[in-house]
Amino acid sequence: AQRVTQPEKLLSVFKGAPVELKCNYSYSGSPELFWYVQYSRQRLQLLLRHISRESIKGFTADLNKGETSFHLKKPFAQEEDSAMYYCALSGVGGSEKLVFGKGTKLTVNP
Amino acid sequence: DTAVSQTPKYLVTQMGNDKSIKCEQNLGHDTMYWYKQDSKKFLKIMFSYNNKELIINETVPNRFSPKSPDKAHLNLHINSLELGDSAVYFCASSQFGVTEAFFGQGTRLTVV
Numbered sequence: 001a002q003r004v005t006q007p008e009k010l011l012s013v014f015k016g017a018p019v020e021l022k023c024n025y026s027y028s029g030s031p032e033l034f035w036y037v038q039y040s041r042q043r044l045q046l047l048l049r050h051i052s053r054e055s056i057k058g059f060t061a062d063l064n065k066g067e068t069s070f071h072l073k074k075p076f077a078q079e080e081d082s083a084m085y086y087c088a089l090s091g092v093g094g095s096e097k098l099v100f101g102k103g104t105k106l107t108v109n110p
Numbered sequence: 111d112t113a114v115s116q117t118p119k120y121l122v123t124q125m126g127n128d129k130s131i132k133c134e135q136n137l138g139h140d141t142m143y144w145y146k147q148d149s150k151k152f153l154k155i156m157f158s159y160n161n162k163e164l165i166i167n168e169t170v171p172n173r174f175s176p177k178s179p180d181k182a183h184l185n186l187h188i189n190s191l192e193l194g195d196s197a198v199y200f201c202a203s204s205q206f207g208v209t210e211a212f213f214g215q216g217t218r219l220t221v222v
Contacts, residue, residue: 034210042215043114043200043213043214043215043216044153044200044202044213044216045213046210046211046212049210084151086153097143097155097158097166098143098155098202098211099155100152100153100154102150102151102152103151103152103153105151
């Protein structure tokens with residue numbers, strides 16, 4: 001069964017502190033992993049995907065197949081990073097649905 | 111130039127009414143989705159259409175009926191609205207073979 005677990009519902013850090021949003025997944029096969037972000041009252045937008053292995057807005061995420069994790073990290077959090085973050089997975093190719101975790105609300109305090 | 115657009119953005123209606131939400135995408139994608147985000151911000155897929163054909167139909171009450179007149183449009187019609195239908199409904203689109211999805215701005219439905 002496909003499942004995405006984000007153990008932290010809320011995460012609060014101070015500006016300039018490192019931040020890590022945890023994501024674990026369950027999937028029989030090789031999924032594609034994504035992080036989506038939703039700023040206040042805005043649409044959901046893709047932050048990054050594991051196959052591109054890039055850094056967006058200072059965020060990185062590494063797929064660890066052994067631990068079935070795809071944690072999102074940023075070394076120095078900014079106030080504008082405050083948002084809801086969703087980890088998601090999908091089967092490779094086709095029109096596979098995205099399965100989302102329950103989301104983590106990140107608050108970066110000044 | 112909006113890629114995925116939904117109308118209306120807000121919808122307040124009484125229990126028992128029938129309402130529709132429209133979605134259009136100008137990205138040339140052939141696959142469209144409806145997701146529901148509940149009060150706890152949990153996102154879950156409801157339906158997916160590929161080239162106007164229904165390909166994903168999660169456990170959703172029959173009161174919800176999607177309609178895709180062409181591959182650029184996917185509308186959601188809801189009959190006999192209930193209080194529990196209050197949520198934000200997101201439309202999304204993607205290209206077959208590419209799993210990245212683009213989302214609309216959401217429709218906040220409130221049933222009173």
